[in-house]
Amino acid sequence: MYRQVMTDTQLISTIKYVASTRPAFLLSEIANYLDEPQPVSRMYTAIQPHLRQLCLSATKLGEDYKISWIVPAKPYALNTEEEMRIAAFFEEGTIPPALELAIEQYITKKVGKRWDDPVILSRLRRAIVAQKDDYWRPTHKRSLQYSKGYHVLGYLAYHFPVYFMQTQHLLALLARDGLLKEEMTILDIGTGPGVVPLAIADFYSRLDTARATLHAVERSEEHCEAFTFLTEHVAHTNTRVTIKPPVRADITALGSGQIPDSIDLAVFSNVINEMTGASVEARADLVMGIADRLAPDGTILIVEPAEEVTSTGLRTLSLAVKKRGLSIYAPCTFIHTTNCTPDRCWSFVTQKPIRPTPVMNALAACDEPFRYVNTDIKYSYVILRKDGKTREAYRVPAGTRGFRLSGIHLHVGRRVNIIASKMSEDLGDAQTHLFRLCDGSAEKPVYAVLPAFHITTENNAILSAPYGSILRLENVLVRYNKAHDAYNVLVNRQTRVAAVK
Numbered sequence: 001m002y003r004q005v006m007t008d009t010q011l012i013s014t015i016k017y018v019a020s021t022r023p024a025f026l027l028s029e030i031a032n033y034l035d036e037p038q039p040v041s042r043m044y045t046a047i048q049p050h051l052r053q054l055c056l057s058a059t060k061l062g063e064d065y066k067i068s069w070i071v072p073a074k075p076y077a078l079n080t081e082e083e084m085r086i087a088a089f090f091e092e093g094t095i096p097p098a099l100e101l102a103i104e105q106y107i108t109k110k111v112g113k114r115w116d117d118p119v120i121l122s123r124l125r126r127a128i129v130a131q132k133d134d135y136w137r138p139t140h141k142r143s144l145q146y147s148k149g150y151h152v153l154g155y156l157a158y159h160f161p162v163y164f165m166q167t168q169h170l171l172a173l174l175a176r177d178g179l180l181k182e183e184m185t186i187l188d189i190g191t192g193p194g195v196v197p198l199a200i201a202d203f204y205s206r207l208d209t210a211r212a213t214l215h216a217v218e219r220s221e222e223h224c225e226a227f228t229f230l231t232e233h234v235a236h237t238n239t240r241v242t243i244k245p246p247v248r249a250d251i252t253a254l255g256s257g258q259i260p261d262s263i264d265l266a267v268f269s270n271v272i273n274e275m276t277g278a279s280v281e282a283r284a285d286l287v288m289g290i291a292d293r294l295a296p297d298g299t300i301l302i303v304e305p306a307e308e309v310t311s312t313g314l315r316t317l318s319l320a321v322k323k324r325g326l327s328i329y330a331p332c333t334f335i336h337t338t339n340c341t342p343d344r345c346w347s348f349v350t351q352k353p354i355r356p357t358p359v360m361n362a363l364a365a366c367d368e369p370f371r372y373v374n375t376d377i378k379y380s381y382v383i384l385r386k387d388g389k390t391r392e393a394y395r396v397p398a399g400t401r402g403f404r405l406s407g408i409h410l411h412v413g414r415r416v417n418i419i420a421s422k423m424s425e426d427l428g429d430a431q432t433h434l435f436r437l438c439d440g441s442a443e444k445p446v447y448a449v450l451p452a453f454h455i456t457t458e459n460n461a462i463l464s465a466p467y468g469s470i471l472r473l474e475n476v477l478v479r480y481n482k483a484h485d486a487y488n489v490l491v492n493r494q495t496r497v498a499a500v501k
């Protein structure tokens, strides 16, 4: 066994070496370099699972194989019409009518009565309230079961529309950043009723030529049933997207044949926080296991609810996988190239709310309507890569002496210049604007505070700068906020704010 492993290791190193010297070669040529020459068929069996990771492909030529470099897929570039369709979709803010209808039909099919029957609506309300109560329990006390029909029906009525739309926002980000390819293999882990595959199929309906094959894993039978119904009723209209039936499995114990060998995009949407009781390291093991199957230019997207515990949990996980070799593409930037202290990093994105669905409106026709209408989109995400790629390239040059947020406590009461990323939308109000700042070094939260009466053309870039962008803030006053054990930097009329390129 040991000898075989050593032989395979030598074989793979040799393949890597020979591939670095020429664009293509025959597998039979490799035998000459090995201590123990092997038949081509044996060599092929040993290297086949590793080829995609090595960016190589094998083409059968008689008894031999031609090994050549895979030409990296070109990023899918959005054209103007596609951009316009995407913008119009977000402006409209509604779930596609066909999908809404399919959800209504599924509820009706499952309960054997019309979805808007008063008895059914009141059962759905109870299911939604129970799910929300469960969600706000400490993680180790949550049940998070999706074993009964109404758990899933409540999810479809209340959570699905917002998660569907937030997935589309994230897809738009990936597309605009060139992280989608013309043809992709996508894996959705913990797919539930198919939120991500359905969102991808819908998003791709606004693209001209991009194609995708979607795989999904889910352990709940009830969710898999909803997945099958919804994808059969809606997604088949988009022939450029193939949705495979969900694999019913536990994502923490996936067998090698259950997911694709080479994944271009892996998505964990609102699932990792459900691994109640799993340590950060166990969660990182799961992500790294998927990273092993990721194409060299592939992407992992993890998204979690914006709620404080799940959001900071995501940042802690992100740092753990960064330390194990993945790069954080976005939203974090490590401009001083040091690792951050993520324990209190509560950072999330806010998007335009969706319009309530007919099901939400029917549920809201009661004494406490606000309990059943879920339209706000707030989420925390991280995009991970294996190839070291990061969204923002700016790094403070090595050896530069300058201000770091890790030293902010030494400057309370002084005016300083700061370079940091804007890591929140406006957390304040019309009188006082408030933005989270991060340069990857701070130990305590830092906020930029801009009173409305201090807004000038010199400092208003902080209002419009996108989430995650790097800013230079010149001449801000440092204050310590004892109530929150955090630091505020006051942006006033003397302050200049500009984007760092």
Ligand SMILES: C[S@@+](CC[C@H](N)C(=O)[O-])C[C@H]1O[C@@H](n2cnc3c(N)ncnc32)[C@H](O)[C@@H]1O
Pocket (backbone or CB within 6 Å): 146, 160, 163, 189, 190, 191, 192, 193, 194, 195, 196, 217, 218, 219, 220, 223, 249, 250, 251, 252, 268, 269, 270, 271, 274, 275
């Ligand atoms: C909150 S739902 C999210 C569904 C979907 N990804 C979305 O964003 O709406 C979490 C899903 O993860 C599934 N899940 C949680 N832990 C799992 C595990 N260990 N194995 C497989 N599925 C799991 C649950 O059954 C549930 O369907």
